[in-house]
Amino acid sequence: MRAVRVAEYGSPKNLTVEDLPVPAPGKGECLLAVEAAGLGYVDALLVQGAYQVKTPLPFIPGSEVAGRVEAVGEGVPEKLVGTRVMALSPRGALAERITLPAAVCTPLPDNMSAEAAAGFLVSYCTALYGFENCGKLQPGETVLVLGAAGGVGMAAIDVAKAMGAKVVAAASTEEKRQAASAHGADMALDYSKEDWRKALEEMIGKSAVDVVYDPVGGAFSETAFRCLAPGGRHLVVGFAAGDIPKLPLNLALLKRASLVGVDWGGEIRANAAANVPLMKTLTEWVVDGKIHPEPAATFPLEEAGAVLQSLLERKSVGKPVIRMKG
Ligand SMILES: NC(=O)c1ccc[n+]([C@@H]2O[C@H](COP(=O)([O-])OP(=O)(O)OC[C@H]3O[C@@H](n4cnc5c(N)ncnc54)[C@H](OP(=O)(O)O)[C@@H]3O)[C@@H](O)[C@H]2O)c1
Incomplete structure (x- = not known):
């Protein structure tokens, strides 16, 4: 089978496609x-x-996968063969075949493409967990999504809209702002400008937002926190900008606002059952056409290294998905 394999840590630019043996499904797989x-x-x-946790070498990267069950190991019902499923795996998705515990495979709704499913689990579950469980987002509230044209940001736009919020998408380039608008954002803000807080106020016609969804960090976070209304919630999702910001705590006091950590991965590792209601809601929304997880673009396996590099260089737009041949 064709697969991308990391033999030593380094730039994604150096990744190539290799021919590797097809793995055999073990018990329960x-x-x-x-x-x-x-x-x-x-x-x-x-x-x-x-990353904070290193994957032991060598490994096949990629943790989000969608495909068709081709064979099953001992203890797994034969009738699963042929089923279209999506799953998360610690590694192994950038290959033509992968073995996974049957228990982690979720059947796809009929109207969901493999490309949509492969870009769905992490970013959409994080968004719903963030807005519903952590941010208590209410219909009619205004949400500011930072890094809105990234994979995590695009899902946040879609989920916040499905929950009835008004969404301002903050992104650094015109191309990214257009992509965020096309994905459903009500307004798009250039937060690479010095005075973006003032521009936000003019854009929304009021002085503050109710919720900030922040997968970016760096210098953006403090300004975004200052944009919160009294009782606002700043959802800490990630640090794509690299720097972990420090917040003057008097801001939280003066605004009666909350800083809430959104660690969806940590939550489901501690309590796998917590993801059941999230997946139920999200799959219902897919079936009803209430959310739209289709990726903006797909790429062949040969381009996986270049796609990963573009994420590091802040050039990627939308959720990147690799499409396997035939
Ligand atoms: N908490 C959770 O459970 C959870 C789950 C999944 C992912 N995450 C985190 O979410 C973050 C975003 O992931 P993603 O897959 O959406 O990444 P992504 O597609 O690369 O999007 C990140 C966005 O951050 C912005 N950014 C600002 N400075 C950047 C820099 N120096 N380098 C790269 N991007 C920069 C970019 O938007 P602009 O150019 O518009 O600024 C970019 O579109 C990551 O930190 C990831 O670890 C958290």
Whole structure:
């Protein structure tokens, strides 16, 4: 099978496609013919060995996958063969075949493409967990999404709209702002400008927003926190800008505002059952056409390294998804 393999940590630019043996499904496992694999900023860090947890070498990167069950191991019902599923795996998605515990495979709704499913689990579950469980988002509230044209940001736009919020998408380039608007944002803000807080106030016609969704960090975070209304919630999702910001705590006191950590991965590792209601809601929304997880673009496996590099260089737009051939 064709696969991307990391033999030593380094730049994603150096990744190439190799021919590797097809794995056999063990007890309780499925063998999936991979149709699509989703990529995110974390995958780019893992390839470099720069993430907080290092994946032991050698490894096949990629943790979000969708495909068709091709074979099953001992203890897994034969009737699963042929089922279209999506799953998360610690590694292995950038390959034509992957083995996974059958228990982590979720059947796809009929109207969901493999490309949409491969870019769905991490970013959409994080968004719903963030807005519903952590941010208590209410219909009619105004949400500011930072890094809105990234994979995590685009899902946040979609989920916040499905929850009845008004969404301001903050992004650094015209191309990214257009992509965020096309994905449903009500307004698009250039937050690369010095005075973007003033521009936000003019744009929304009031002085503050109710919720900030922040997968970016760096200098953006404090300004965004200052944009909160009394009782506002700043959702800490990630630090794509690299720097972990420090916040003067008097801001939280003066605004009666909350800073809330959104660690969806940590939550489901501690309590896997917590994801059941999230997935139920999200799959219902997919079936009803209330959310639209289709990726803006797909790429062949040969371009996986370049796609990961573009995430590191802040050039990627939307959720990047790798489409396997035939
Ligand atoms: N909490 C959770 O459970 C959870 C789950 C998944 C991911 N995450 C985190 O969410 C973050 C975003 O992931 P993603 O996959 O959406 O990444 P992404 O597609 O690369 O989007 C990140 C966005 O951050 C902005 N950015 C600002 N400075 C940047 C820089 N120096 N380098 C790269 N991007 C920069 C970019 O938008 P502009 O150019 O418009 O500024 C970019 O579009 C990551 O930190 C990831 O670890 C958290």
